[in-house]
Amino acid sequence: MGRPNAFDGMMHEFCANLGWCGGVEDRTPLHVSDFIPDTGPVSADQFASWLIMAEGLDPDLFSASERSQLKTVFVKHMGTDVVDASKLRSGHHSV
Secondary structure, three states: OOOOOHHHHHHHHHHHHOOOOOEEEOOEEEOHHHOOOOOOEEEHHHHHHHHHHHOOOOHHHOOHHHHHHHHHHHHHHHOOOEEEHHHOOOHHHOO
8 A cells, every 4th residue: 555645635635625526427436537548748727627527517617717726726736737647646556
């Protein structure tokens, strides 16, 4: 079992503090991690879209100011507005 990392802290803030925990679509649980590719750049904006989609909502219906808080949390924890997708994995599951 690994140790918590920046992604874990970010997800804790999104879920426990802000209520962005994922949802259920067609009886299938959704989580933001379902949208993250194995590698490649992921921007704070793209992550915000995936977070919204994981709730079963349409990201296009959210204004720039509404998305701003989500992007701010991403940058706060990840240290930049673009990271490699490999950084968006829980430290709890490291081997």
